[in-house]
Amino acid sequence: MNWITNFVRPKINSMLGRRDMPENLWIKCPETGEMVFHKDLEKNHYVIPSSGHHMRISAKERLKRFFDDEQFELLENPKVVADPLKFRDERRYTDRLRDAKTKTGLEDAILNATGEIEGLPIVATVQDFAFMGGSLGMAAGEAIIKGFEAALDQKRPLVLFAASGGARMQEGILSLMQLARTTVAVDRLKEAGLPYVVVLTNPTTGGVTASYAMLGDVHIAEPGALIGFAGPRVIEQTIREKLPEGFQRAEYLMEHGMVDMVVSRLEMKATVARLLRLLLKRPALSVPETAPEALPLLPEASETERQEG
Structure with missing residues (x-):
């Protein structure tokens, strides 16, 4: 003691x-x-x-800061089998899920919400990296599809914030199936003529990048975000070459055409709202006109000046 x-x-x-x-x-x-x-x-x-x-910020914090007046309605995620493969490595998968739920207060890595940004009604889907690295499993896949179905039913555009390390290994092939299922949901939204905007945050990798995260009408990235399929270290070890400076970062990908724009989080809401107005062919927000400053009054001319003029 x-x-x-x-x-x-x-x-x-x-x-x-x-x-x-x-x-x-x-x-x-x-x-x-x-x-x-x-x-x-x-x-x-x-x-x-x-x-x-x-x-990094939590999914709830991002939703709160994205919607008008911090007002939004969360959608209930579908229920799925918690541990379909009875997976166990160093720990049981059910124990890992329980710890992640306790840590984040979430049921899984996805939150869906409806609300408005600058008066535009939208559906937002947010991936929380704090929940098992934002990994994509059956529950997350079902939740993403629920978000797209809500956008279709309410005829609203969908904005998705991606943050993930890829597919969830504890669910094996069932996790990989979500790549195809979410891709079908994206196609249905596009067939309905509704905009789909993806915001890529740090990091967005693996099977998520190989599916719904790179299928948007517009791809926005937060500054410095790591975006790719395999990590830089794995690629270097595979090809045995030194990668370029800033490889797989948002700015590098924008220069090479994989990302449309890099936007600060401080300007994200205004940028997304402006893009949605363009895609929906809605008029831009009217900017209040300021009255021009009054010109100073000229002194009256004297009698002599009037005669000379």
Whole structure:
């Protein structure tokens, strides 16, 4: 027993009236090492002000910041078999699912919601990387299809935020089947003439990139997002060549035509709303005209000046 830690320090703190402070008041920027106060980071949509680095955010937080007045309605996800293959590696799959649900408060990696952005009614589907790396399994696949069906029923465009490490290995071939099933859902939405906009966040890889994440009408990426099928290390080991600087990052992919635009999270809502108005052939938001500044009054000309003029 450490008597200084366990007895002396608590006694001093109680005498001075000190309270335990949370340890996450300051967030360290992964790029520059700068420490940012958590309230400032939260106000800036979890984007580091100086470096522009985009921190990961939860699905609920993204929905709250994306919809008008933070108002939206969550759609209930379909129920599926929790562990169809009775999979076990170092731990049972059911234990991993239980821990992920406890950690995130979600039933799986996908959330669907309906609401409005700048007055446009839409359906939004968000993938949460915190839930087992945003992996795509049967539950996530069913939830994505539910989002597309809601968009079809309500005749609304769908905006999907992708964030995933790929297919969920604990579900084997059943996970890979979701690639084809979600692709069919995308085709149905396009046949109905409804826009489908994909926002690629960090990271978007594996089978998700090989299916619904790269089938949008427009592909937007957050700055610095890792986007690809296999990871850079795997590719380097396979081809035994050094990859270009920034390979598979959002900016590199935009330069090479795989992504349409790279947009900061701070401007994402306005950009998506503008794109949807173009795709839906809706008029742009009217900008209030400002009255021109009044010109200064000229002094009246004197009698002599009038005669000379």
